[in-house]
Amino acid sequence: MAALTREETQALIAEVLEVYPEKAKKDRAKHLMVNDKALESSKKCITSNRKSLPGVMTMRGCAYAGSKGVVWGPIKDMISISHGPIGCGQYARGGRRNYYVGTTGVDTFCEMNFTSDFQEKDIVFGGDKKLAKLMEEIEMLFPMNKGISVQSECPVGLIGDDIEAVSKKMAAQINKPVVPVRCEGFRGVSQSLGHHIANDSVRDWILSNRDGQAFEKTPYDVAILGDYNIGGDAWASRILLEEMGLRVVAQWSGDGTLAEMENTPNVKLNLLHCYRSMNYISRHMEEKYGIPWLEYNFFGPTKIAESLRAIASHFDDRIKEGAERVIERYTPEMNAVIAKFKPRLQGKKVMLYVGGLRPRHVVGAYEDLGMEVVGTGYEFAHNDDYDRTMKDMGDATLIYDDVTGHELDEFVKVMKPDLIGSGIKEKYVFHKMGVPFRQLHSWDYSGPYHGYDGFAIFAKDMDLTLNNPVWKMLKAPWLKDEATAEKKVA
Amino acid sequence: MANIMIRRSAEGYVFYMPKRDIEDQITSMEFDTPEKWGGEIKLKNGGCYFIEPQSAPERLPYSVRAKRIDGVE
Numbered sequence: 001m002a003a004l005t006r007e008e009t010q011a012l013i014a015e016v017l018e019v020y021p022e023k024a025k026k027d028r029a030k031h032l033m034v035n036d037k038a039l040e041s042s043k044k045c046i047t048s049n050r051k052s053l054p055g056v057m058t059m060r061g062c063a064y065a066g067s068k069g070v071v072w073g074p075i076k077d078m079i080s081i082s083h084g085p086i087g088c089g090q091y092a093r094g095g096r097r098n099y100y101v102g103t104t105g106v107d108t109f110c111e112m113n114f115t116s117d118f119q120e121k122d123i124v125f126g127g128d129k130k131l132a133k134l135m136e137e138i139e140m141l142f143p144m145n146k147g148i149s150v151q152s153e154c155p156v157g158l159i160g161d162d163i164e165a166v167s168k169k170m171a172a173q174i175n176k177p178v179v180p181v182r183c184e185g186f187r188g189v190s191q192s193l194g195h196h197i198a199n200d201s202v203r204d205w206i207l208s209n210r211d212g213q214a215f216e217k218t219p220y221d222v223a224i225l226g227d228y229n230i231g232g233d234a235w236a237s238r239i240l241l242e243e244m245g246l247r248v249v250a251q252w253s254g255d256g257t258l259a260e261m262e263n264t265p266n267v268k269l270n271l272l273h274c275y276r277s278m279n280y281i282s283r284h285m286e287e288k289y290g291i292p293w294l295e296y297n298f299f300g301p302t303k304i305a306e307s308l309r310a311i312a313s314h315f316d317d318r319i320k321e322g323a324e325r326v327i328e329r330y331t332p333e334m335n336a337v338i339a340k341f342k343p344r345l346q347g348k349k350v351m352l353y354v355g356g357l358r359p360r361h362v363v364g365a366y367e368d369l370g371m372e373v374v375g376t377g378y379e380f381a382h383n384d385d386y387d388r389t390m391k392d393m394g395d396a397t398l399i400y401d402d403v404t405g406h407e408l409d410e411f412v413k414v415m416k417p418d419l420i421g422s423g424i425k426e427k428y429v430f431h432k433m434g435v436p437f438r439q440l441h442s443w444d445y446s447g448p449y450h451g452y453d454g455f456a457i458f459a460k461d462m463d464l465t466l467n468n469p470v471w472k473m474l475k476a477p478w479l480k481d482e483a484t485a486e487k488k489v490a
Numbered sequence: 491m492a493n494i495m496i497r498r499s500a501e502g503y504v505f506y507m508p509k510r511d512i513e514d515q516i517t518s519m520e521f522d523t524p525e526k527w528g529g530e531i532k533l534k535n536g537g538c539y540f541i542e543p544q545s546a547p548e549r550l551p552y553s554v555r556a557k558r559i560d561g562v563e
Binding site: 040041043044049196280283286287290382383384387 | 495497506508511512513514534535536549551552553
């Protein structure tokens, strides 16, 4: 049962849009919809992947964030140079908590910030020489790096530096892959294009590096794509796959290495978790190497069991039995988790506003806990994401694309969710409004949330947040109740 | 003209345009024989594209140039 009826939700959208000028109202109306499960295609009801309106608050990032922050950054044995002024690299460093195994600064480099630190003279005279020198220094100071990627920031594209030429020259000199990535922040409307550009550069510069080389294959080789190991997510997923008898050849790109990526064309099946950021490379591998890909969902026991069976259906009986064995093994454990937390969370309403895969993937996990997701939305989704979301969400629930600060505030005031899951930019606003809030980008410094082990942590975290007594004591200072206000006047 | 990729799913051909990230079912394709393949293709979302008729690709997915005739973008 939805919190509001279809008509009420429609009225809410109309009311929220009222404050905008005519033109903005018309534009924003296209990005908000009431879910209708009967619909097959989202095309006619919601517009996505469009430029944000000037003057409204958007939570989107840029193409550089999508490429450096999401796709390239977590590859642990490559060095990603933030090529341009220093700020982008400094503020994008280690923020997503992509866990990895290794000695930082010796053989792994995710948490370090490498930047060419552009100054005025580099803008005027070009930064190519500086980039070449930087790579020489990297090679001298960090000889155990396996390769370098050059992540362009805005000015590099504006002044027209030839990072491709520098990369080719240096790749020959240091005899390692050097990948120029044209992910200038001004490209596209959100970080989504950055994912696409990053995927394309992996395709062009990395993927075919080991074609024709010997590789010891097994019939059970798979790769995990689109899992960035936030708080250890990929590890919690990987153990399940290995337990059912599969061999995980590569992790893209959380705790992943260059060698793993180069070996990926040898796998039998690509397992795709974050569809939005890695579908491009999956489609390419399907066309070039004939590797099928499969979207899966490792949030919550119901979806995990579904996904494990779907994955097993691509393999022989040994793996199918393995999947059943894994499900059977963890079911009592999961039942205990649900028995413990469901009574505390039953019937609570959740609103989500995240990016990538989470607005639809975590719905199952909340439902396992007896909670209901009444509104969801993506920062940077495309229509194919909304096609998938409409199936997972309840009827008459609210769906919002690239929601603005004003809209989200107003939706929350009316729909009164018991919990909001979104990012750091929204967190403190809702804390001040006295609404329990959980960051779903970085799991609020907790995690992992993927897999069976992750679900136990997920359930505990949701309970800790939602049933925290602090929310009852919290009231914004300007929200004095009338009685005390009148007393003061008197 | 834009590059599209055609793949096969359980329900038939699937259309995908990387540039616009449009993914949709193909409801009809004008020619679908091994010798002649392509022509006008109609999508579930109402879109209509044209592929130069050619011999059918040996395996799918297959990338090909297509022209937009009509429909949502």
